[in-house]
Amino acid sequence: MKLITAVVKPHRLDEIKEALQAFGVHGLTVTEASGYGRQRGHTEVYRGAEYTVDLVPKIRIEVLAEDDDAEQLIDVIVKAARTGKIGDGKVWSLPVETAVRVRTGERGPDAL
């Protein structure tokens, strides 16, 4: 199994959710996050004092996937998240040792 993590622009969340549902993903976890990549932050002005705000609001989406689906799933997320402008975010995957469905105790791919 793989854990796919995507840190993307908040307004792309609905597109990504719909694309994942169409692909057949049954569940995901979303958290609000902040951070920066190459685009860095933006400048704000308060009574003439300029502040560089480094951390930009993002959302982090986490999805568990079977090994065979992982590459395709990453493509689905990237396609739905892309606006073509700077600051679109990143997607990566990690190997997962085990997963358990709490209600039934099922393990491994059966738990997804």
Added chain:
Amino acid sequence: MNGTDTGFVLISAALVMVMTPGLALFYGGMVRSKSVLNMLMMSFISLGVVSVLWVLYGHSLAFSGDSGGFIGNLDMIGLKGVSADSVVDSFVTDAGGKAHQISTFAFSLFQMLFAVITAALISGGLADRVKFGSWMVFIGLWVTVVYFPVAHWVWGGGWLAQLDPAVIDFAGGTAVHINAGVAGLAAVLVVGKRVGFKKDPMRPHNLPLVLLGTALLWFGWFGFNAGSELGVDGTTANMAINTQVATAAAMLGWLAYERIRHGAFTTLGACSGAVAGLVAITPSGGNVNVFGALLIGVVAGVVCSWAVSLKYKLGYDDSLDVVGVHLVGGVLGTLMVGFLAIDGAGGWKQFVSQAIGAFSVMGYTFVVTFILAFVIQKTIGFRAAEDDEVTGLDQTAHAETAYDFSGTAGSHLSAAAPAPAGTAATSKKVDA
């Protein structure tokens, strides 16, 4: 006793009362979220401390008799001798030139709330870093040795009222705004900069609160300014419309400067500009026409917008710009009316009186406030401990938090179960 005039002054007093919580929100939105309650309380507590001192002896020191033009006497301690029949003169006169009379209670209440907001104004310079108990002591002593005498100079028949021509200060440019602005500067120089000043970002945490506070200030200011006629006549209405148009012009002036200089029309700029305009029209609005009010407003907006950046160049941490807005705006309004006053009053002679008024208050208030703040710092301590300041005074001085940011608010994750008073959870000594 004139019922119409007395009723108007009572309504105006209630409007002025709303300005202090309005100021609390105006300031509170500008600080960081870890010390917003402390900022709100620094203004709000003035309604407690100063109201009590006013009826005990403040009214007497400001408005009872005269001792050498400097201060009143103690004959009216606890409003002694004031009854439901007591009256003072209004500025409104009848056809024969005889002054209308209003209830002394209404007059005293109105003046009390001026003292309250003047003390509260100082807090903007000292955001995030003073002990709350020491602040209460400070404002109690400050109104006693600074505000009550200066109010006497200007309005109580003191030496500024005896100048020829008398200083024009319709609603408190010298006694309120210059006074609070200079006091803020002196106190800031004693207390020092916030930890991380000029280094860490200190963004306003809630601009909607700032706008709400500005709206309450603007609303209440009609009572503050127009009410200062102590009755209802054409001057009252002139003051009211001048208050509106000067404030509007100042908002536009600030925003124009900001758009050219920094590239954006900011919400904080619109609010700050409005307050700068309200400050500048306070001394002058009863004595200028609408063009004078527009000019005073737009100059105040532009100049104050520039003045708020001085603290970074000169290195004093006037956190929320009491100097840049109230001192600078107050001086502008006080000096400009010297030339712009209608009915033949404007000119060099009047300007000289205005300058004497502005600079004498600046000198007296700076010296006395500096000494007062210094004595408090050396005895009970004025500045909060550094780790309390960094943690945030809401927790360390008030044992509260303004906002529950977690999505689990109210669940067992967000707070410990309430414990009976005196047990471990509540017995931690709060260092205020």
